[in-house]
Amino acid sequence: MKIIRYFINTILSFFIVLVVLVIIAINILNSVILDKNYMLSKMDETQFNLQVSREVESGFENYIYQSGLPEETIKNLFTEEMIEKDVTTIVNAIYDGTEITLSSDELRKNLDRKIEEYIKNENLNLNEQGRKNIKQFEDLIVEEYDNNVNVSNELYAEGNSIIKELKTVSNRIGNIPQIILVILMIILVLLNITDLLTAINFLGISSVAVGILLKLGANAVFSNVDLDNLVLLTTSLSNLIISIVKDNLYKLSDLGMMFIVCGITSILCSIIIKNVKTRKEIKN
Numbered sequence: 159m160k161i162i163r164y165f166i167n168t169i170l171s172f173f174i175v176l177v178v179l180v181i182i183a184i185n186i187l188n189s190v191i192l193d194k195n196y197m198l199s200k201m202d203e204t205q206f207n208l209q210v211s212r213e214v215e216s217g218f219e220n221y222i223y224q225s226g227l228p229e230e231t232i233k234n235l236f237t238e239e240m241i242e243k244d245v246t247t248i249v250n251a252i253y254d255g256t257e258i259t260l261s262s263d264e265l266r267k268n269l270d271r272k273i274e275e276y277i278k279n280e281n282l283n284l285n286e287q288g289r290k291n292i293k294q295f296e297d298l299i300v301e302e303y304d305n306n307v308n309v310s311n312e313l314y315a316e317g318n319s320i321i322k323e324l325k326t327v328s329n330r331i332g333n334i335p336q337i338i339l340v341i342l343m344i345i346l347v348l349l350n351i352t353d354l355l356t357a358i359n360f361l362g363i364s365s366v367a368v369g370i371l372l373k374l375g376a377n378a379v380f381s382n383v384d385l386d387n388l389v390l391l392t393t394s395l396s397n398l399i400i401s402i403v404k405d406n407l408y409k410l411s412d413l414g415m416m417f418i419v420c421g422i423t424s425i426l427c428s429i430i431i432k433n434v435k436t437r438k439e440i441k442n
Contacts, residue, residue: 194253209394217302359428365421372414
């Protein structure tokens with residue numbers, strides 16, 4: 159009978175570990191991947207908008223020398239507010255499926271105004287071909303802005319599709335894992351109702367197992383993936399993803415340590431109390 163109960167306790171502990179890991183994964187899904195506010199806060203933390211601004215300006219510089227216009231022409235064509243508004247528009251498109259509308263027209267107006275001021279100050283008399291060249295230059299600058307701010311419409315549309323599917327899955331799962339965990343723990347306690355220290359011991363073992371798996375998982379990613387040199391579509395996007403991944407890996411590692419400490423404490427307490435009880439029984 160003891161062997162059978164030990165076997166059942168082991169099976170229950172194994173499933174408790176699996177369910178706890180599922181709960182942690184769902185929590186990360188809901189609080190990180192599916193949380194628009196979290197993403198916006200991480201963008202602020204990594205100065206995402208500032209990096210996008212630098213990438214846009216760097217892209218402009220590739221065209222100014224070919225145009226023959228002074229470098230001042232492409233300076234201050236956009237504001238921080240424009241970048242912030244456009245980035246927020248893209249985030250909303252990914253999470254809410256809204257349409258992406260950038261500040262391209264405002265940028266074009268600013269550029270056109272600067273070029274006209276330059277032409278007027280230099281008393282230049284442009285022919286039709288000259289005007290056409292300026293129009294092409296403006297098109298290139300606006301396109302460069304759009305490409306740096308809005309990396310890929312297809313990518314964001316795919317991202318929105320994935321977000322929708324994940325939200326559907328998360329809503330369907332709901333609190334089922336938590337309910338299953340409670341049921342498993344109740345069964346474990348009832349199975350050992352005459353010896354609750356054994357139940358505490360197996361819960362401690364489950365806790366240690368969860369902690370070790372979390373620590374090993376986080377360490378495996380840090381060891382095998384060169385996060386600091388991870389390159390995605392743009393530098394700004396790379397830095398954002400790196401920050402999010404690192405942040406959550408550190409949290410998982412800390413959580414793993416907490417599970418290990420709690421588990422070891424439970425195991426030691428159950429062993430110490432059991433030894434004390436055994437000594438008292440022997441003395442009596």
